Amino acid sequence: MSTEKKASATRTVLRLLAPYRGQLGLAGIVGLASAILSLIQPMIVGDVVGALTGKAVATGSLVLLASLFLGDMVLRLIEMYLLGRCGANMVLDTRSSVVRRLLRAPLKSHLDRQRGDLFVGAVADTDLLRGSLTMGLMNIAASIVLVVGGIALMTVIDPLLTLVTVACLGVAAVGSVAVARQVRKAMTANRDAVGRFGAALQRALVAIGTVKVSRAEDREAELVLAHAVDATKADMRGVRLQAAMTPLINLGIHGSFAVVFTFGAARIASGALDTAGFAAYLLYLFYMLTPLITLFTSFAQIQLGVAAAQRVEGLLDLPDERRERVVTEPAFASSVLEYDSVSFGYAEDRPVLKDVSFAALERGLTAVVGPSGTGKTTLFSLAAGLWQPQAGRIRLGGVDLASVDLETLRGRIGYVEQDAPVVDGTIRENLLYANPSATEEQIRRAVELAHLTDWVDGLEEGLETKVGESGAAISGGQRQRIAIARMLLLEPDVLLLDEATSQLDAEAELALRKAVAEVARDRAVVAVAHRLSTVVEADRIVVLDGGRVRAVGDHQSLLAGDDLYQRLVATQLLPEATVLTAGRNS
Ligand SMILES: Nc1ncnc2c1ncn2[C@@H]1O[C@H](COP(=O)(O)OP(=O)(O)OP(=O)(O)O)[C@@H](O)[C@H]1O
Numbered sequence: 001m002s003t004e005k006k007a008s009a010t011r012t013v014l015r016l017l018a019p020y021r022g023q024l025g026l027a028g029i030v031g032l033a034s035a036i037l038s039l040i041q042p043m044i045v046g047d048v049v050g051a052l053t054g055k056a057v058a059t060g061s062l063v064l065l066a067s068l069f070l071g072d073m074v075l076r077l078i079e080m081y082l083l084g085r086c087g088a089n090m091v092l093d094t095r096s097s098v099v100r101r102l103l104r105a106p107l108k109s110h111l112d113r114q115r116g117d118l119f120v121g122a123v124a125d126t127d128l129l130r131g132s133l134t135m136g137l138m139n140i141a142a143s144i145v146l147v148v149g150g151i152a153l154m155t156v157i158d159p160l161l162t163l164v165t166v167a168c169l170g171v172a173a174v175g176s177v178a179v180a181r182q183v184r185k186a187m188t189a190n191r192d193a194v195g196r197f198g199a200a201l202q203r204a205l206v207a208i209g210t211v212k213v214s215r216a217e218d219r220e221a222e223l224v225l226a227h228a229v230d231a232t233k234a235d236m237r238g239v240r241l242q243a244a245m246t247p248l249i250n251l252g253i254h255g256s257f258a259v260v261f262t263f264g265a266a267r268i269a270s271g272a273l274d275t276a277g278f279a280a281y282l283l284y285l286f287y288m289l290t291p292l293i294t295l296f297t298s299f300a301q302i303q304l305g306v307a308a309a310q311r312v313e314g315l316l317d318l319p320d321e322r323r324e325r326v327v328t329e330p331a332f333a334s335s336v337l338e339y340d341s342v343s344f345g346y347a348e349d350r351p352v353l354k355d356v357s358f359a360a361l362e363r364g365l366t367a368v369v370g371p372s373g374t375g376k377t378t379l380f381s382l383a384a385g386l387w388q389p390q391a392g393r394i395r396l397g398g399v400d401l402a403s404v405d406l407e408t409l410r411g412r413i414g415y416v417e418q419d420a421p422v423v424d425g426t427i428r429e430n431l432l433y434a435n436p437s438a439t440e441e442q443i444r445r446a447v448e449l450a451h452l453t454d455w456v457d458g459l460e461e462g463l464e465t466k467v468g469e470s471g472a473a474i475s476g477g478q479r480q481r482i483a484i485a486r487m488l489l490l491e492p493d494v495l496l497l498d499e500a501t502s503q504l505d506a507e508a509e510l511a512l513r514k515a516v517a518e519v520a521r522d523r524a525v526v527a528v529a530h531r532l533s534t535v536v537e538a539d540r541i542v543v544l545d546g547g548r549v550r551a552v553g554d555h556q557s558l559l560a561g562d563d564l565y566q567r568l569v570a571t572q573l574l575p576e577a578t579v580l581t582a583g584r585n586s
């Protein structure tokens with residue numbers, strides 16, 4: 001890692017840990033107290049051994065030793081509990097912030113990223129923080145105290161012996177740190193591959209029906225599993241490295257013991273060290289083993305945590321679509337939706353809408369027609385505040401939507417998307433999704449307006465019937481009408497309806513048409529029209545071509561005066577379903 005990256009990683013970790021400094025500080029104090037008790041114990045052992053060699057029994061020292069040992073145990077227990085609690089809180093708090101930020105990020109941020117990777121970030125990376133940043137950091141802090149304190153006290157007992165011991169341990173430390181770096185690389189590669197695995201699996205599951213009818217199960221499985229294999233390969237690299245680390249540490253520790261015994265015996269023989277001092281020295285070395293191993297192994301764990309912290313911060317840094325707006329108190333003069341010289345492209349250099357100007361009727365149905373890919377859906381996404389125009393204004397009742405806060409905007413403009421998505425749950429849950437406080441009476445009325453009453457009444461479980469994931473258990477027409485009813489419960493000024501291109505059967509189409517006509521009676525309905533029946537009934541039709549408004553008029557005038565409209569009617573707009581046509585003709 002470059003120095004700059006290291007500094008930014010440290011800042012990230014400090015920022016994430018900042019809210020827990022109180023809890024971590026308390027755990028640190030308890031840990032420090034426990035380390036001090038540990039460090040005193042060998043001294044007392046030295047006294048006991050000294051007394052024993054003088055044939056005396058040091059009862060007081062033994063009691064003190066037992067108390068220190070017990071105290072140490074209790075403090076460690078408290079420290080582990082405090083750290084565990086802090087880690088759990090940190091995971092929950094971070095997850096809350098990440099989830100809120102993900103849901104509030106502009107649509108663009110979502111489209112720029114893979115969903116599966118975002119998912120793994122919110123689920124797995126937040127969890128990694130617990131082990132690495134709370135336990136890992138505090139373990140290292142406590143270990144450093146024990147190791148440094150131990151070495152200092154060993155130096156007091158015998159500086160020469162300590163120098164030899166530290167040299168032996170130093171070799172192991174340098175080797176372990178080098179291996180730990182490689183472990184971190186392997187683990188980071190593993191996490192990246194897990195992210196790709198999640199993204200690929202999500203891609204397949206979202207389109208499971210298509211996967212099946214395209215007989216693509218095996219192909220998808222291979223694609224998804226290729227990432228799982230990459231993850232395992234990286235994982236195995238880490239496992240091999242970690243396996244190599246244990247003997248390396250053992251070599252250093254056993255080497256130190258061997259050297260300490262040989263060298264220590266020589267020091268005792270020469271009279272430079274007494275037996276009691278040697279016993280205390282050995283005990284210090286023994287007490288240092290666990291913190292030393294912790295130090296060596298925590299290094300890789302901390303680095304993993306830092307990498308996870310950086311990814312989590314990447315999610316927390318996503319923009320918040322509400323904060324991107326400078327809002328004023330809107331005073332809507334009417335509910336006329338008006339596009340004024342609006343230009344927009346998903347990429348700056350590829351305009352989709354070019355200088356679009358038109359106004360929808362305040363009451364009644366305004367239809368937008370045009371060849372496929374000409375920007376009809378884009379018009380609606382802009383009005384619903386999902387994207388912002390690059391030039392021009394969209395106004396509602398004279399108020400520029402860019403200055404309206406999104407809660408208000410999306411309460412006034414109800415948008416039924418093209419594929420009329422439903423959320424997994426019951427019909428009632430779906431109806432209440434945009435306005436959870438709607439009353440039973442309002443629900444009944446919206447269901448009636450959307451021409452769903454007969455269908456719902458015929459269902460054994462009525463409004464409590466489950467729609468299945470992505471509405472798998474209901475028909476396309478029912479889904480569309482549920483989506484309309486959901487938006488009606490919002491009581492919006494303008495209902496934007498992106499008509500699905502899928503062919504509905506005659507009955508469903510008639511029900512939908514009636515629903516739209518009824519809704520349009522007392523509010524503005526703007527519909528992207530793919531059916532002839534919709535344009536025929538529209539009070540105003542806007543013809544869009546290549547992202548520009550080509551003509552505005554009613555069906556008859558456009559049929560007479562606009563050749564693109566004539567072609568659309570003849571070739572692109574779906575004719576009314578046969579039963580309906582027959583019914584009308586008769
Ligand atoms: N999220 C997006 N990112 C980039 N380009 C997009 C995005 N959504 C749509 N486009 C592009 O913008 C253009 C207009 O798309 P849009 O969906 O608005 O057309 P449409 O007229 O509604 O089409 P259709 O009648 O087929 O639904 C198309 O070229 C499309 O590929």
